[in-house]
Amino acid sequence: xxxxxxxxxxxxxRTGFRLILGGEPGIxxxxxxxxxxxxxxxxAELHPDVVLMDVRMPEVDGIEATRRIxxxxxxxxxxxxxxxDLDDIVYDALRxxxxxxxxxxxxxxxxLTAIQVVAEGGSLFAPSxxxxxxxxxxxxxxxxxxxxxxxxTARELEVLRLLAQGLSNAEIAARLVVSxxxxxxxxxxxxxxxxxxDRTQAVVLAYESGVVRPGxx
Numbered sequence: 695x696x697x698x699x700x701x702x703x704x705x706x707x708r709t710g711f712r713l714i715l716g717g718e719p720g721i722x723x724x725x726x727x728x729x730x731x732x733x734x735x736x737x738a739e740l741h742p743d744v745v746l747m748d749v750r751m752p753e754v755d756g757i758e759a760t761r762r763i764x765x766x767x768x769x770x771x772x773x774x775x776x777x778x779d780l781d782d783i784v785y786d787a788l789r790x791x792x793x794x795x796x797x798x799x800x801x802x803x804x805x806l807t808a809i810q811v812v813a814e815g816g817s818l819f820a821p822s823x824x825x826x827x828x829x830x831x832x833x834x835x836x837x838x839x840x841x842x843x844x845x846x847t848a849r850e851l852e853v854l855r856l857l858a859q860g861l862s863n864a865e866i867a868a869r870l871v872v873s874x875x876x877x878x879x880x881x882x883x884x885x886x887x888x889x890x891x892d893r894t895q896a897v898v899l900a901y902e903s904g905v906v907r908p909g910x911x
Contacts, residue, residue: 696813699742699770700726701733701759703751707798711746714802721809730754734762742770743813747792749776749783757786764791767891771812775805788898791891793817817894839903845887851905853880857893858900 698721700708708726715721724740727733731754737745745763749756760772773794774787787795793812796805811817846854849870856866863881867874881893890896900906 696721696744696809697724697740697742698722698809699724699733699736699740699745701730701745701751701756702748702775703728704748707748714805715809718806721806730756730759733759737763737770744809745770745772746809747772747774749774749787757783757790760787760790760792764891771815773808773812788894791895793892793894815892817892817897839905840888840899842888843903843905846884850880850884850887853877854884854896854900855906857881857884858897858906860897 698715700711700723702708702711705728708728712723712726715723724742725736727736729751733745733747733756734754736742745760747756747760751759754762756774756776760774763769764772769791771793772791773796774783774792775796775798776783777798784795794808794817796808800808843851852870853866856869861869863874863877867877870877881896884890884896885892888896888899890899
């Protein structure tokens with residue numbers, strides 16, 4: 695059972711999400727928060743698996759709430775939902791620790807899929823978000839690569855670059871002509887060596903450190 699916490703300052707929006715998720719087998723809505731501060735408190739009290747997080751909320755916004763909730767690998771996963779498809783929101787949400795980013799007008803089935811993917815430790819982004827994310831990184835000067843990058847093998851670096859291009863495990867496997875299980879093993883080793891929580895952090899690191907340049911294939 696995936697335990698979900700809803701965080702949105704509009705009661706009608708929370709009601710809509712509860713109606714969508716309430717009839718879905720395998721998903722349980724365990725609480726609702728009307729602002730970021732309440733979301734942080736309820737996340738600590740209720741231990742949800744996934745937090746559906748609005749961005750624009752009074753007092754503590756969704757980005758700061760995400761930052762306070764996602765502190766380590768045992769923290770709830772945060773799926774950011776917003777009506778705003780803006781570069782700074784995407785970037786800040788990722789830096790804060792969000793595992794996914796969808797627009798509120800996404801189809802119901804995409805929302806359900808996103809919750810499942812994020813709960814299982816994956817990352818998911820709306821198609822329009824990926825392009826904006828890459829554009830945002832293209833405007834930022836690369837930082838110095840962390841020393842741990844030197845620990846990656848040539849194949850692991852290759853997998854990291856493909857991850858940063860938005861490819862799934864299955865797509866990476868097809869590109870490298872290896873099994874999907876092999877790709878999963880490589881991804882796990884990359885995360886371990888770089889001391890990262892998930893694929894999202896790996897993508898951020900790849901672009902910020904210059905391992906991958908926007909526009910490269």
